[in-house]
Amino acid sequence: MQFTSESVETLVEQFATLPTIGRKTAQRLTNHVLKMPRDEVEALAQALIDVKEQVMQCSTCFVVTDQDPCPICASHRRDRSTICVVEESSDLLAIERTGDYNGLYHVLGGVISPLDGVGPDDLRIRELAQRIDPSFPGASDASDASDEDAPASSNGTAANPPSDAGPSGADPSGSESADTASSTETSDASEDETPVKEVILAVNPNVEGDTTAYYIAQLLEPFDVTLTRIARGLPIGGDLEYADEATLARALEGRGAV
Incomplete structure (x- = not known):
């Protein structure tokens, strides 16, 4: 049944396009909006617009944020030697709520799922490797291309003059001081x-999550980095009697000393 008002019917249809929202739930939400004061409706509409206009992705960890870099990546109080890899930004928030992790994050944007047409190149796995080692293939493509495209002289050599050679009588002190300052800035940056x-x-502990974890483990194997995965097993307050075999097996594998 459609409403007698086209505006109301349009709002119902828009609510129904949201995940897990059926038409009956959309009608209840629409009736609630009709009873809301105008200022609350305007605040809701403005919040929806602000999400599309102001929210972006952090260029480092790819979490949704209002500033780039995000507060986590910009904080000097975080342990920058540890990166926690999650599927979505909502997983990051879940870990942050525990208050037991103080490192950085990396949001993949999903998991490898061939049935859904999602492969490794569709995720931010390469960006993760580049955060660990900036020389990972893909980060130096531009420099390689610039070297190949460098102009050559008539004898076939690159037309780049030697850095320590100059015209007769020229004072190289200015270039030497510039080189010294540049090297000092580079060393300071590397120390930071x-x-x-x-x-x-x-x-997540499912087939897609296991496939993604295995792919990342194979990719990061050559790097000098420790690779771990969060434990899987029985939840707090759970009963062994009602646990499935796979969960019990994972719990036994991940047992720890008392």
């Missing part, structure tokens, strides 16, 4: 960068 020592895989 903390190498990644551990990568924690916090993906």
